[in-house]
Amino acid sequence: MPVNKYYSAAFIAFFLWGFFSFALKPLHNYASLDILFYRVFFSVLTMVTINLAFRRNVLRKDWRQFKSSTLRQKRSVISLTLGGAVFLILNWFVFIYVVNHVSVKAASLAYLICPILTTVFAFFILQEKLSKIQWIAVMISLFSCVLLSFNHFTDIFYSLIVATTYALYLVSQRKNSQMDKFLALTIQLLFTAVVILPFYPSYSGALPTEPLFYACMFFVVVFFTIIPLFLNLYALKGINSSAVGIMLYINPIITFLVAIFYYNEQVSTLQLFSYFLILISIVVFNAKALFSRRILLLNKK
Template sequence: MKTTKYYIAAITAYTIWGFFSLVLRPIHDYASLDILFFRVFSCSILMLLICFLFKRKTLQDTISIFKSLSASEKKKAILLNIGGSVFLMSNWFTFIYVMNHVSVKATSLAYLVCPILTTLLAYFILHEKLSKTQWISVGLSISGCLLLSYADIMDMFFSIIIGFTYACYLVSQRVNKGFDKFIVLTFHITLAALVLLPFYPAYSGPVPTEFKFYFCIETIAILFTIFPLFLNLYTLSGINSSTVGMLLNINPMIAFGLANFVYHEKISALQISAYGIIFIAVLVFNSHHLFALKQKYILSSKDSV
């Protein structure tokens, strides 16, 4: 299957993000803005170094491609990339704030709401088509989220904010084509760093001195930011944003498990049922690809006999 590599990239990215709380919770005593500042600045410095040391030719090619575009195409590219940076920065701040000051479950719910918002935005804005089976999957996801919101309406409120910002990022980057994905991601993060830089002196706390803080920040920057975001952009070049959005459910299901088994947050039977419904929704949404893989496996087994 031509799309299998894109599915693998998405599954890898969202599995990694599912374990994000393991490195974020140890530094929950630090202000959300401080974590955001150091995360963005660290990512930007690392990615700029990689670009100028190892990807100068790619950077030059990207600039040449941009210069060759018509005026309207240049305007579109600028808006898509500035918008992508704004959506990403907004998502990061709200996620960190909710993770450290509301609950892990609320961030988990956010990435259950996000696939629904992504699918709906992709349908109305990008005119991506959905089969009847996929609409059934969306309905199942909505029912699961409604069950979860019944348990805690404030969690749902914060979750919609987080989910909407990332849904907007996914949809905007689906049409942001023609440029190297690493260069695009470097632009998004560096622009976010430049926007945040003037606010750092006034809104940052004391400079952290603990080794634990910097170890967690660098782990977040490399393993939980640069790598999965690059995989995410790569995935969007091969499969539509509604499919990517539904695969995003992998992230909160892992986070939900951590909230229960690692952080011992109170989990009700209603929440377990809701997550079970959403898990089924993911399988239903991607059933066409799963059946195609199964068929390919059967055919290859027969050929090998």
């Protein structure tokens, strides 16, 4: 199957996530835990309904495959799926807190650091190989993140937590290739819901009554949770986690532009230069895939 559709899936996922603050910012008066609770519960309800209504054949097929697997394979699938759920829920909670209580730019910085960590984790954990030019792209990215960290140490602290949790999620799900991606995501969210449900009565606020809350949660669940996460996992079927990780830069670039032009957050010349370097690093990292395809199309003409 052509590689470009996996790149397209990753691009669309991270492009959508770049506008996540549009749905989160109107909810800044709600506690981060409340937003997390309802995001998880509504996502689970939606995904379980989709699986039971439209994907029963996939459920039966994956269940037969799981039962016929060896004990070692079963343990691997379970640990990777549930471990991914832990990384995902930590990432969500800290990200929501950062957007609503630190700054949109800090959330953007987290996903600038994430591709570097993803590449490093993939290199050491998955033994994914990178070419010299891809390592150059990683170094350019690292340099740009160092520039962005100047005088923003609080942002760096939160950004590192967000970045590390999502990088580990990406790497773990690259290895989790034996299960249908949509089903895996459903199980992860269902597991997360079961884990956080006991905390809901004690740590949740009053039941939201504003229509705005439920309208925003609809967009959070559909456009900023189910669709991009599925596209992200789908992309991991065809391209390695390092490539998906570097595509993650699309998210913070859009988030950064939104922070400047929509939320009017202050930006320095140094920050603009750093983001320009990141754009260069994306092109350099994906140069082979981008330009080899272009040359192929020219030869066909």
